[in-house]
Amino acid sequence: MRDLEGDVEVRAVTEAELPGWVRAAHAGFLHPLAGISDEAVAHARARGDIGRTQGAFDRGRCVGTYRSYAQELTAVGGAAVAANAVSAVTVAPTHRRRGILTRMMAADLAAAKERGDVVATLIATEYGIYGRFGFGPATSVTEWTVDVPRSGLDPRWSGPSDAGARIDLVDGDGVREFGPELHERFRAARHGAVNRDQWWWLRNTGQQATPEHPWQEPFYALYRDPSGRVDGLVAYRATDDERSDTRQPVNTLTVLSLTAVTPAAERALWHFVCSVDRVVTVKSGWRAPDDLLPQLLPDPRAARVSGHADWLWVRILDVVRALEARTYAGSGALVLEVADAAGLAGGRYRLEVARGGGAVCAPTRQEPDLTLGVGELARLWLGDESVARLVALGLVAEDRAGAAAEADALFRTARRPWCQDIF
Numbered sequence: 001m002r003d004l005e006g007d008v009e010v011r012a013v014t015e016a017e018l019p020g021w022v023r024a025a026h027a028g029f030l031h032p033l034a035g036i037s038d039e040a041v042a043h044a045r046a047r048g049d050i051g052r053t054q055g056a057f058d059r060g061r062c063v064g065t066y067r068s069y070a071q072e073l074t075a076v077g078g079a080a081v082a083a084n085a086v087s088a089v090t091v092a093p094t095h096r097r098r099g100i101l102t103r104m105m106a107a108d109l110a111a112a113k114e115r116g117d118v119v120a121t122l123i124a125t126e127y128g129i130y131g132r133f134g135f136g137p138a139t140s141v142t143e144w145t146v147d148v149p150r151s152g153l154d155p156r157w158s159g160p161s162d163a164g165a166r167i168d169l170v171d172g173d174g175v176r177e178f179g180p181e182l183h184e185r186f187r188a189a190r191h192g193a194v195n196r197d198q199w200w201w202l203r204n205t206g207q208q209a210t211p212e213h214p215w216q217e218p219f220y221a222l223y224r225d226p227s228g229r230v231d232g233l234v235a236y237r238a239t240d241d242e243r244s245d246t247r248q249p250v251n252t253l254t255v256l257s258l259t260a261v262t263p264a265a266e267r268a269l270w271h272f273v274c275s276v277d278r279v280v281t282v283k284s285g286w287r288a289p290d291d292l293l294p295q296l297l298p299d300p301r302a303a304r305v306s307g308h309a310d311w312l313w314v315r316i317l318d319v320v321r322a323l324e325a326r327t328y329a330g331s332g333a334l335v336l337e338v339a340d341a342a343g344l345a346g347g348r349y350r351l352e353v354a355r356g357g358g359a360v361c362a363p364t365r366q367e368p369d370l371t372l373g374v375g376e377l378a379r380l381w382l383g384d385e386s387v388a389r390l391v392a393l394g395l396v397a398e399d400r401a402g403a404a405a406e407a408d409a410l411f412r413t414a415r416r417p418w419c420q421d422i423f
C-alpha cells in the first residue's frame, strides 16, 4: 500500500477545484455522474463557506470531500447553541480505510473548537462511522404507516373544529412567506431542532432544482388558528391509482414534513392528511419517536411503526458551555469524568444545577460520580438516553452508588428531542 499520508493532500478547496469536488461527492454517494450540471456546482458554491469545504487530492484529483457550515441547535430549554454542521463526507472507493476521513475530521473539529462552536452535528449514513470521532446518536426518528379506514377518524371531516380555524392549500410562495417564521417558533420550543437558512427554503420549494435533481412540487397546506396566525404547515405527495378489478382506491399519501406549534394545529393537520379523498394509506415520514400521531387516532393501532432510526449525531466540543446551555429537571450536583481520545473536550467537570434549572459547570478535582466518553455525554445531553441504560450497556461507569439515578432525574426530558431536518 502506498504511503497515502505522503501522497494525499488534505486542504480547503479552491473555487477552480469545485467541479471536481462535486463530481467526487457524487461518486462517493453513488449518485449518477451523468451530466453533473453547472447549477450543481453553483449550488455547492452558494451553499457554504469555501474555506470550510475540504478536499483530499491525489495527484491533483479530488478523492475526498467534506464540508461544514454554521448551524444553531436547540438545547433542552430552548437556547440555541453554535454548532458545526458536518456534511458531504465522502472518500473515493479507491482510497477508503486509509485515514483520509480521519484527517479531514481532525482538521474540521479543531477549527470548530478554535472558532468557539459548542458542538458538531451530522446525520450519519452508517451507524459505525462517527462514534470513533466522539459523536453520539442524540435523537432518533420513527415513521408510522396509517391504515386510514381502520383509524376511526370521521371520513366526513371537513376542517378544523375550532371555529374560525382553517386549512388552505398554498404554493411555494406561500411556504416561503410563512414557513420561516413558523419554523423559528417550532425550533425554539423543541430541543434537537436546527435552524433553516434561506438556502434551505429555496432548495425545499424548488428554487434550486438542477437537471440531475429535477423538482416536483408537492402539495402544501397551512393551518391558521382562529386569529389567522399560521401555526402549522404540511407538505405531502400522493399517488393516484385504483384496483383495476374493483376500482377501489389504493392511494398512499406520504408526508414530507409536518410542522405544528400548537396541539390544535397538529391534530388538525394529521386529520387533514388522513381525510384526503381516495387516500387509504398515510405514511407519516420521519417523526419524533413520541409524536402525537398514533394517539390522535381513535384507534392508535391503525398506525403501525414502519421505520425507526438514529438521526442527529452530536459531538460535544465544549463541555462547560454545552452543560450550562441547557435546563434541567430538579436540582443537584454531579462530577463527570469525560474521556475524549481526540483531546478536544475531555476532563473532569462538576455540574451544579440550582432549583429552577439554572446550571453552573466547571473543571474540578473532586472524585467523579460518573465516568463516560464524550460520545455518551452527547447521547445524554439532549435528554433522550438514560444513564441507567448506558450503565447497563457498560458505556457509563457509575463511580458513586446512586449517581446514575440522580443524573437521569436531571437530564431526562418530558418530550423527546427531535431534529426533522437532514443536511
Ligand SMILES: CC(=O)SCCNC(=O)CCNC(=O)[C@H](O)C(C)(C)COP(=O)(O)OP(=O)(O)OC[C@H]1O[C@@H](n2cnc3c(N)ncnc32)[C@H](O)[C@@H]1OP(=O)(O)O
Pocket (backbone or CB within 6 Å): 028, 029, 086, 087, 088, 089, 090, 091, 092, 095, 096, 097, 098, 099, 100, 101, 102, 103, 122, 123, 124, 125, 126, 128, 129, 132
Ligand atoms: C455526515 C455525512 O456526510 S455522512 C456520509 C458518509 N459517507 C458515505 O457514507 C459515503 C460512502 N463512504 C465513504 O465515502 C467512506 O467510507 C467514509 C467517508 C465513510 C470513510 O472514509 P475513510 O477515509 O475510509 O475513513 P478512515 O480511513 O479515516 O476511517 C477511520 C476509521 O473508521 C473506520 N470506518 C470508516 N468507515 C466506516 C464505516 N462505514 N463503517 C465502519 N467503520 C468505518 C475505519 O475502518 C477506520 O477504523 P480504524 O481506525 O480502526 O482503522
